[in-house]
Amino acid sequence: MRNGTPKVAAFRRMLAMLDAVLADGGQSGIAAIARGIGMPVATAHRQVATLVEEGYLARDQARRHIAGPRLIGMLHRLDEKQIVAACAAPVLHRLAAESGTVVQLGTFENDMVTYRVKTGQGAGALFSRVGMQLEAYCSGIGKVLLANLPDDHRRAYLATGPFPALTARTITDPAAIADELERVRAQGFAFDAQEVADGLVCAAVPVSWPDGRVLAAISSSQFGEQVRPPEELLPALRAAARDIERTAFGG
Numbered sequence: 001m002r003n004g005t006p007k008v009a010a011f012r013r014m015l016a017m018l019d020a021v022l023a024d025g026g027q028s029g030i031a032a033i034a035r036g037i038g039m040p041v042a043t044a045h046r047q048v049a050t051l052v053e054e055g056y057l058a059r060d061q062a063r064r065h066i067a068g069p070r071l072i073g074m075l076h077r078l079d080e081k082q083i084v085a086a087c088a089a090p091v092l093h094r095l096a097a098e099s100g101t102v103v104q105l106g107t108f109e110n111d112m113v114t115y116r117v118k119t120g121q122g123a124g125a126l127f128s129r130v131g132m133q134l135e136a137y138c139s140g141i142g143k144v145l146l147a148n149l150p151d152d153h154r155r156a157y158l159a160t161g162p163f164p165a166l167t168a169r170t171i172t173d174p175a176a177i178a179d180e181l182e183r184v185r186a187q188g189f190a191f192d193a194q195e196v197a198d199g200l201v202c203a204a205v206p207v208s209w210p211d212g213r214v215l216a217a218i219s220s221s222q223f224g225e226q227v228r229p230p231e232e233l234l235p236a237l238r239a240a241a242r243d244i245e246r247t248a249f250g251g
Contacts, residue, residue, distance in 0.1 A: 013039065017047045018056060025246045026064030067249060072210070081107040084207060084216050085116035087248040092218065095240045096120030099233065101220040103240075104128065105207070106141040108149075108215065111157055113142045116216075126221060127197065134196075137163050137177050138170050140204030141217040143190035147181040148206060148214035154181065170195045189237075191230045192219075199223045203230040205237045210249045218244070 020033050028036075034044035048065060051057040055070030088105050096103040096119045105117035112133035118126070128134060136142030136157075146154060163172045171177050184190040192202045204219035218241060220233040 013043070014047045014051070017044055018051055021048065021051075021057060021065050022067060022247065025243065026060065026062070026066055030065070066246070072249060080209070081116065081215055084244065084248045088207070088216075088218065088244045089117050089119070091240050091243045091247065092117050093119050095220070095236060096123075099220055099236055101222050101233065102126050103218065103220050104141065105216055105218045106139075106145070108136065108142075108145040109133070111160065112136060113139060113145065115141075122223075126200075126223065135163075135166075138166055138192065138195040140190045140192040140202040140219045140221075143181060143184045143192070144204045144206050144217035145214065147184035147190070154178075166196055167194055167198050169193060189234055190217075192221075193230070197223070199225075201227050201230055203233040203237060205234065205241050207241050207244050207248075 016037055017033070017039065020037050021030075024033055030044050030048050031041045034041045048057060052059065052065070052068065055068045057065050057071070058068035060066050085105055085107075092103045092105060095101075100121065102118065102120035102123045104115055104119075106113040106115050108114070110133070113136045114133050115128050115130055118128060118130050134142070136146050146157060149157065158174045158178055161172075161174050163170075163174070163177065165172050171180055188205065190204045192200065192204070194200055200221060200223045202219045202221035204217050206214040207216040207218060208214050218237060220230075220237055222228065222230075222233075
């Protein structure tokens with residue numbers, strides 16, 4: 001065969017439809033999605049019906065098409081944290097452009113925050129980088145991740161001190177850190193008020209798995225002489241977190 005193994009065109013079109021439905025996040029009808037990718041509407045409806053029947057798509061209470069149990073089951077056998085980072089990247093690029101801030105996503109490994117996405121104008125001036133691990137107790141992302149650990153895991157972490165001060169504002173006393181984490185868990189967000197570096201302010205919120213676990217968090221950071229109150233960043237951050245959850249899990 002001169003051109004190698006022949007491709008299955010119908011399967012390729014079905015994959016394109018599945019990808020388009022998931023990327024749409026339940027915002028459009030099947031006809032609109034079909035027109036957007038240049039597919040006949042009747043063909044699109046047959047493909048979506050097949051994907052629903054096989055469990056790769058499902059319908060929520062609003063009758064929007066979302067990721068189905070079979071697809072989610074496949075994803076759970078993969079690296080969940082890397083999957084959510086990949087799904088988050090386009091959302092965070094958009095958030096960074098709209099907010100004019102540096103936006104990051106981090107996960108928790110070995111008592112440290114691993115940064116998996118970093119984007120935004122001025123990102124190069126911020127000391128973190130993708131793949132880097134940093135202390136969790138003093139950053140917005142780290143506080144969100146620590147606050148949502150199981151209680152015994154969080155207590156074990158707090159017993160690993162001491163917690164060095166990175167600036168004059170860093171919370172270092174384990175009891176005070178515990179109180180801060182309780183507030184973060186109750187309110188659903190965290191601030192870093194120049195606790196990691198002088199002049200750096202950020203807000204962070206969780207990204208939740210369908211089963212309620214919080215294994216990732218996103219933050220919006222500002223630095224310099226003039227910054228907005230971090231409270232102003234929360235609505236856009238929360239909306240971005242929901243977009244990531246819908247894209248990654250169909251929630």
